[in-house]
Amino acid sequence: MKDTIYGAVIMGCLTVAGFFVGFWRRSRDRFFGFFALAFLLLGLNWLVLMVMGEPYRFNPVVYLTRLIAFLVIVIAVVDKNRPSRSR
Helix, strand or coil: CHHHHHHHHHHHHHHHHHHHHHHHHHHCCHHHHHHHHHHHHHHHHHHHHHHHCHHHCCCHHHHHHHHHHHHHHHHHHHHHHCCCCCC
16 A cells, blocks of 8 residues: 555656646746756655665655755745846
8 A cells, every 4th residue: 555655646746847847848947947856856755765665764865865855946946036137
């Protein structure tokens, strides 16, 4: 049952990453590229957890991957809200 749930979460993360890649390709806005990267990292994180099993759930590498993904989201928001230089 856990593998099914892990698979659904991985599929959801990769699907969202795919949507953001599509938005990025159309608009060339870095915001969407950052979000695509973040969801790709989260999907890979869940994949590693599924493959390695429960004992690795508290591994620091798992938390570091999540931290990097959330930092990428914070960077995307800060980058989007900074003043543009064209003014």
